[in-house]
Amino acid sequence: MPVQTAAAMKTGNRVVILGALSAIAIATARLYAKEGAAILLVARNGGRLDALATDLKARGAALVETAAMDLEAEPMNAPLHMAGWKHRLGGLDHVHLVYGYLGTQSQASASPAELARITASNYASAVQWCEAAANIFREQKSGSLVAVSSVAGDRGRQSNYAYGAAKGGLALYVQGLAHSLAPTGARAVAVKPGFVDTPMTDGLKKGGPMWATPEQVGRILRRAADRGGPIQYAPGKWRLVMMIIRAIPAFVFHKTKV
Amino acid sequence: MDEKFLQSDSIASWGRVIRASHRVARPRFADELPGLITAGGDTPALPIGLRRSYGDSNLNPEGRVIDMTGLDRVIAFDRTTGVMRAEAGLSLSQALQLLVPAGWFLPTTPGTRFVTLGGAVANDVHGKNHHSAGSFGASVTRMKLLRTDGSAQELVPGDPMFHATIGGLGLTGLIEWVEFRAVPIPSAHLDAQDFEFGHVRDYFDLAAEAHTRAEHTMAWIDCLSGGARLGRGVLSAANWSSHGGLTPHREDPKLAMPVDAPGFTLNSMSVRAFNSVFHDLKRMRTGPYATHYEPFLYPLDKVAHWNRLYGRDGFYQYQCVLPPATARDGVIELLKVIAASGQASFLAVLKNFGAHPPAGLLSFPMEGATLALDFRNLGTRTLDLLADLDSIVLSANGRLYPAKDGRITPAMFEAGFPKLQDFRAYLDPGLSSAFWRRVSG
Numbered sequence: 001m002p003v004q005t006a007a008a009m010k011t012g013n014r015v016v017i018l019g020a021l022s023a024i025a026i027a028t029a030r031l032y033a034k035e036g037a038a039i040l041l042v043a044r045n046g047g048r049l050d051a052l053a054t055d056l057k058a059r060g061a062a063l064v065e066t067a068a069m070d071l072e073a074e075p076m077n078a079p080l081h082m083a084g085w086k087h088r089l090g091g092l093d094h095v096h097l098v099y100g101y102l103g104t105q106s107q108a109s110a111s112p113a114e115l116a117r118i119t120a121s122n123y124a125s126a127v128q129w130c131e132a133a134a135n136i137f138r139e140q141k142s143g144s145l146v147a148v149s150s151v152a153g154d155r156g157r158q159s160n161y162a163y164g165a166a167k168g169g170l171a172l173y174v175q176g177l178a179h180s181l182a183p184t185g186a187r188a189v190a191v192k193p194g195f196v197d198t199p200m201t202d203g204l205k206k207g208g209p210m211w212a213t214p215e216q217v218g219r220i221l222r223r224a225a226d227r228g229g230p231i232q233y234a235p236g237k238w239r240l241v242m243m244i245i246r247a248i249p250a251f252v253f254h255k256t257k258v
Numbered sequence: 259m260d261e262k263f264l265q266s267d268s269i270a271s272w273g274r275v276i277r278a279s280h281r282v283a284r285p286r287f288a289d290e291l292p293g294l295i296t297a298g299g300d301t302p303a304l305p306i307g308l309r310r311s312y313g314d315s316n317l318n319p320e321g322r323v324i325d326m327t328g329l330d331r332v333i334a335f336d337r338t339t340g341v342m343r344a345e346a347g348l349s350l351s352q353a354l355q356l357l358v359p360a361g362w363f364l365p366t367t368p369g370t371r372f373v374t375l376g377g378a379v380a381n382d383v384h385g386k387n388h389h390s391a392g393s394f395g396a397s398v399t400r401m402k403l404l405r406t407d408g409s410a411q412e413l414v415p416g417d418p419m420f421h422a423t424i425g426g427l428g429l430t431g432l433i434e435w436v437e438f439r440a441v442p443i444p445s446a447h448l449d450a451q452d453f454e455f456g457h458v459r460d461y462f463d464l465a466a467e468a469h470t471r472a473e474h475t476m477a478w479i480d481c482l483s484g485g486a487r488l489g490r491g492v493l494s495a496a497n498w499s500s501h502g503g504l505t506p507h508r509e510d511p512k513l514a515m516p517v518d519a520p521g522f523t524l525n526s527m528s529v530r531a532f533n534s535v536f537h538d539l540k541r542m543r544t545g546p547y548a549t550h551y552e553p554f555l556y557p558l559d560k561v562a563h564w565n566r567l568y569g570r571d572g573f574y575q576y577q578c579v580l581p582p583a584t585a586r587d588g589v590i591e592l593l594k595v596i597a598a599s600g601q602a603s604f605l606a607v608l609k610n611f612g613a614h615p616p617a618g619l620l621s622f623p624m625e626g627a628t629l630a631l632d633f634r635n636l637g638t639r640t641l642d643l644l645a646d647l648d649s650i651v652l653s654a655n656g657r658l659y660p661a662k663d664g665r666i667t668p669a670m671f672e673a674g675f676p677k678l679q680d681f682r683a684y685l686d687p688g689l690s691s692a693f694w695r696r697v698s699g
Contacts (some may be wrong), residue, residue: 021287025326045287047289048287048289051287051288053331054333055331055332058356059355060313060356149536199284199286203264
């Protein structure tokens with residue numbers, strides 16, 4: 001085993017990233033790489049994972065492993081895969097769940113298949129991976145799970161309630177995991193980003209103070225793996241914004257088109 | 259049209275004079291590029307990077323642009339030889355984060371680190387060490403170029419297409435990755451010294467002397483004073499230090515211009531931001547001093563969006579190079595006209611290029627003196643002044659830097675670049691830019 005790898009393992013920096021090819025995931029992975037972490041990347045496209053792995057090694061990662069897999073399609077085998085990944089890394093300290101599917105509400109309303117995909121990607125499959133990670137952390141009494149939710153999960157809105165409900169449900173699930181893990185010392189965090197300038201949001205009008213970069217969100221995800229409460233906003237100002245939005249009475253809210 | 263190209267109003271060059279809507283693709287992986295580059299139809303495309311070019315060489319309003327900044331992965335970095343191969347969208351800033359701790363540095367760097375590798379090649383950028391290192395293209399060992407006809411080729415020095423692509427303004431094809439040779443450094447710090455000169459004519463002797471013993475040199479010029487103090491300034495010269503360790507710069511700017519400055523009345527925020535930048539420059543130190551590379555090589559990168567200082571109408575940058583025979587008289591004449599106009603920014607940069615052969619057919623650097631300064635866009639008043647400067651440059655057998663230009667005439671461009679006719683043979687017919695349509699007649 002290379003010296004650096006041993007160091008990464010000793011310092012407890014072995015991380016699995018689910019949905020590793022998203023802009024936010026790459027920004028997060030680069031922070032781990034700079035720390036000399038051991039990283040396992042999971043996403044569908046094996047060729048792209050290899051390109052990312054080379055980059056992360058050049059940026060200082062002690063070890064980069066890849067697993068080409070459709071996470072939406074494989075949730076029933078989550079415990080098996082998670083155990084295998086832990087073995088490949090020589091242990092498991094952090095799991096980041098970053099993948100998701102935005103879709104469009106109009107299509108989700110018209111097509112059961114689109115609604116099923118949004119629900120499966122953002123909630124049904126996601127909670128299986130979360131539970132699999134949490135079970136490992138519970139048993140070893142250490143480790144942290146950080147799942148990407150969304151501010152869209154804080155109030156149902158006509159423009160994206162399918163996505164919002166799934167991401168909101170995921171946050172609630174992770175909040176429950178955090179509660180159940182608390183006695184063991186392990187942690188679970190749902191991070192709720194606001195608007196992020198990524199390929200997922202291409203087509204929206206961007207810019208202005210409410211838009212964050214993937215790098216900003218990545219820093220928050222990395223920090224969330226080490227500390228902070230079970231629900232975190234990215235950036236933090238969204239906590240206040242969403243508090244206000246949740247407080248707007250329905251008779252007012254229903255007059256808006258957000 | 260292809261749904262991968264989305265309409266966007268957020269594409270502007272650094273000078274921000276032109277506000278135009280573009281159709282933009284933002285690829286993130288190399289496997290997307292062949293589909294994008296061949297998706298043309300009748301509208302030309304243009305690969306773009308971090309958009310630090312000032313004028314219109316990075317704009318393509320009637321066509322499409324391919325924003326390469328999402329392709330920013332390192333493909334290979336050999337810590338023993340210093341050879342790095344990376345996707346064209348990697349910024350010099352990110353490259354330094356890897357190079358410096360391993361004891362390497364960019365072979366040369368422009369005054370901002372927020373430039374992509376692809377942009378550094380396409381503009382054959384130069385830096386304060388031009389007299390010792392040549393331009394960026396001189397250190398490129400290999401690159402991959404995709405053409406709109408679907409062909410792909412790996413280019414090495416000696417290939418005609420290689421030298422057309424160096425300084426080729428992104429018009430010969432899409433650069434997928436670049437491999438270059440870094441230079442070893444013993445430390446991330448420089449041993450520097452500043453030398454004052456009371457008149458610009460004294461600069462030339464000072465610079466010639468400094469070039470014999472300093473790897474990095476450049477001078478700041480005061481553009482506001484005339485007469486006996488015309489073009490007074492400070493020449494800074496530096497060599498890599500052997501002390502101080504190999505810590506790279508901090509990645510985030512500490513300060514930012516939050517909004518456009520209202521007209522020329524600088525608000526207190528921007529004044530404070532700028533004072534901090536020029537603090538170092540104005541503190542004319544006597545005797546040698548040690549400095550990290552960051553403030554010495556990248557003074558303006560401390561302030562994000564400093565281009566907003568010039569207000570909503572934007573600004574022009576004027577950068578010319580004059581050959582040794584005419585440099586001294588030409589620069590003096592330019593500064594006289596500029597000082598009399600009262601339109602100049604308060605500081606200009608003056609630097610002497612070395613005698614390296616050009617790396618590309620359209621490379622800007624040639625032996626002589628290069629002068630660069632900003633002009634706030636005041637419409638025709640500014641354009642008239644710049645046209646007056648053009649005639650001085652033209653009669654001094656000089657040329658202008660396409661990366662900075664947003665207005666020269668085809669004749670001026672042709673006069674400055676004798677290899678222009680040769681270059682045309684290597685153009686990719688599916689690529690174009692606002693600059694190219696303007697100067698190619």
